[in-house]
Amino acid sequence: MIALTIAGSDSGGGAGIQADIKTFQELGVFGTTAITALTDQNTLGVHGIFEVSPIFVQQQLQTILDDFSVKAIKTGMLFSAEIIEVVAKIVQQYQIPLIVDPVMIAKGGASLLQDEAIKTLIEKLFPYTTICTPNIPEAELLTGKRIKNIKDIEEAAQQILQMGVECVIIKGGHLDGEQATDRVYTRQHSFSISTPRIQTKDTHGTGCTFSAALTANIAKGLSIHESIIEAKKFIHLAISTPLHIGNGHGPTNHFAYNEQKRTCEVAVNEL
Template sequence: MAGSDSGGGAGIQADLKTMLALGTHGMSVITAVTAQNSVGVQGYWELPAEAVRAQFRSVVDDIGVQAVKTGMLASVELVETVADLLAGVDAPVVVDPVGVSKHGDALLAAEAVATVRERLLPVATLATPNLHEVTQLTGLEVTGERDMAAAAEALLGYGPAWVLIKGGHLEGEAADLLVGADGSAHWYRASRYDNRHTHGTGCTLASAIAAELAKGAAMPEAVAGAKEYVTGAIRGGFALGAGIGPVDHAWRWR
């Protein structure tokens, strides 16, 4: 459940590529259409709530799901619609609370932030905010690893079972922190690659976690597998267009 990226690097396109690469069958509920390329988002158009509901019911009622991942939801109405739909799903729900694009373009209306906190996070099995989204949702600024645990606790207060704080915007290692409502904590670390072509990283990680959960992995193991996959995809990111190119979803096949 996410927006369509016409450039093919993020959004629904990244989700489906990731799910295929990890041996699962992805299906799509498109919430918005973007005009987007390597240099930015030139515009986006939300789909009507009834179109989102119809897509969801079509695939869930016939085919079923073993995991759900959400991305760009754009507006209050779409966040509320998706939250209502997910409340009736008996499967893990990975919420990537998309607020801005890789290029800094807003993908969530300011008035919808509170709705994400109050309606969407409570139905999430896992929330995967980056550091900008942590600030957007909690008001906390994460400037180093020492701040990540407090950020996770603040987000857990809104109701998800797990929170993964992504430290990709910090200096040094690419370190992420997974914290559960049960108090468990897991760090995931990877080398940082000098590669600016990282479009779609957040979508790819969240979709990879959902794919691993769908295959039956427990949350800490699902995140570990997804972290390994997205690290390879970042390492293989390639120049496409004049700006920030995408990660390589097919890196394991090359």
């Protein structure tokens, strides 16, 4: 099976294109890429960004899709409105499941999406999105709504569904509590997935890794429900067995899912 990631390159190897390819490989999926930006970063933060021209992003996408039988596509750092428009024009031509990780802010606070691009993301790409995976700060930027509690999450999710996405997963990593709980919403039903919260600073690339695992599972033909649960297992194991690399927010452990024989309990509850 083949998956495609459209994202930025992380020179530190913990997020972006590098995290996506590692995750695809661990899940037995061949990874192809279209790079949107080069970043100069390590575990201490993003120190520079060099945007790839929208025309070259388009060339990369067309070249991949002309030759490979891609079963699922994910987007990460898209950076600019122009790149988002290019991606939207390409994906609407193909009937391929699209997973959008709306990457906006790096762990260290650096902006990874220009302000004017948020409107373009919503208007141009969300109507073709199968699954969207915002964390709390990203959901707040997408909806213009402050999220403080469960009721706020539900209202934000419904607002994002109205933007055209089929399924939204609002990740709970930024909330307090003993459980790390993500909430999944579609137009038909909703449920939550929870694993014990891990106290660690090594969380660089968690969003990229979770959405990449989700994309790989979709590419392999798993249902959306199964794909989400297995992706939750993948990221929980990646966080709970850290590599202790770097002096800042270290990367997650992409080896862990297979090293731990994919063993992880995920609590699933209807909402």
